[in-house]
Amino acid sequence: MKPTEKQYFHDSSLLEFSATVVEVKASERGDCVVLDQTAFYPTGGGQPNDTGSLGEARVIDVFEDDANIIYHVVQPVGSIEPGQNVTGLIDRGRRLDHLQQHSGQHILSQAFVQTCGAETRSFHLGSQTSTIDIELQSPSDDLMRGAEDLANAVIFEDRPMRVHLVNDEEAALLPLRKESAVRGKIRVIEIENFDWSPCGGTHAARTGQIGLIAIRSYERIR
Ligand SMILES: [Zn+2]
Known part of the structure; x- marks a missing residue:
C-alpha cells in the first residue's frame, strides 16, 4: 500500500474532504478504514x-503505522x-482546540529560548491541561511571566504561520529551533520572524487564532 496523502499537511483548516477507500480491515483497536488521502490527524508528536x-460511520480513533499509512477506526463500519x-x-471543536494548544506550544517554546535560553524537551497535549517540559535549572515566577508575556505579544501581533516542505539541504539553511526527526521531505512550520520548527502537526494560519497563553503552574521535575 502507498503512504496515505496527508491533506492536513497543507491545510489545517480543511474540515470536509472526499476520498477513495483503499482497504477495510479489523484490528485490535476496531474496524479500520484506509483512504487514499485524509484530512484526519493521527495521534503523534504529543x-x-x-x-x-x-x-455514516463515526471515526473514534486515527493512527499511523511505520509505512505512513493512516488508519481510521470507525464505528460501525457498515457498508x-x-x-x-x-x-x-x-x-471542528476538537481540531480547533488541538490546533490552538499545539501552535501555542511552538510560540511558548521559542519564547523560553529567547527569554531564558531554555529548550523544550517534550510536550503533552491533553483535553484539560497541556504540559511542556523545559530545560531550565531554576524556574521562577519572573521567568514564567517573561516567557508568557513574549508569547502573548507574538499572538497579539497576529503573525502569519506558514508551512514549508523542504529537503535536508534546504532545512540546514533554516534557523530551526530543533533538529528534524525525519529525513528526506521535512515539514517546517514558520512563525514569521520568530520561530522555525520541523513538525507534522496541525497549526493555526495566524498566531491571533491561538488566543491567550497562560502558564497556570510549574514545578521542577529533577
Ligand atoms: Zn507543530
Whole structure:
C-alpha cells in the first residue's frame, strides 16, 4: 500500500474532504478504514488524533503505522468497502482546540529560548491541561511571566504561520529551533520572524487564532 496523502499537511483548516477507500480491515483497536488521502490527524508528536465521521460511520480513533499509512477506526463500519468514495468530516471543536494548544506550544517554546535560553524537551497535549517540559535549572515566577508575556505579544501581533516542505539541504539553511526527526521531505512550520520548527502537526494560519497563553503552574521535575 502507498503512504496515505496527508491533506492536513497543507491545510489545517480543511474540515470536509472526499476520498477513495483503499482497504477495510479489523484490528485490535476496531474496524479500520484506509483512504487514499485524509484530512484526519493521527495521534503523534504529543498531539491526539482528530475525531469525526466517514460517511455514516463515526471515526473514534486515527493512527499511523511505520509505512505512513493512516488508519481510521470507525464505528460501525457498515457498508464501507474498497473502491468506494466517502466524505470525511472532522469534528471542528476538537481540531480547533488541538490546533490552538499545539501552535501555542511552538510560540511558548521559542519564547523560553529567547527569554531564558531554555529548550523544550517534550510536550503533552491533553483535553484539560497541556504540559511542556523545559530545560531550565531554576524556574521562577519572573521567568514564567517573561516567557508568557513574549508569547502573548507574538499572538497579539497576529503573525502569519506558514508551512514549508523542504529537503535536508534546504532545512540546514533554516534557523530551526530543533533538529528534524525525519529525513528526506521535512515539514517546517514558520512563525514569521520568530520561530522555525520541523513538525507534522496541525497549526493555526495566524498566531491571533491561538488566543491567550497562560502558564497556570510549574514545578521542577529533577
Ligand atoms: Zn507543530
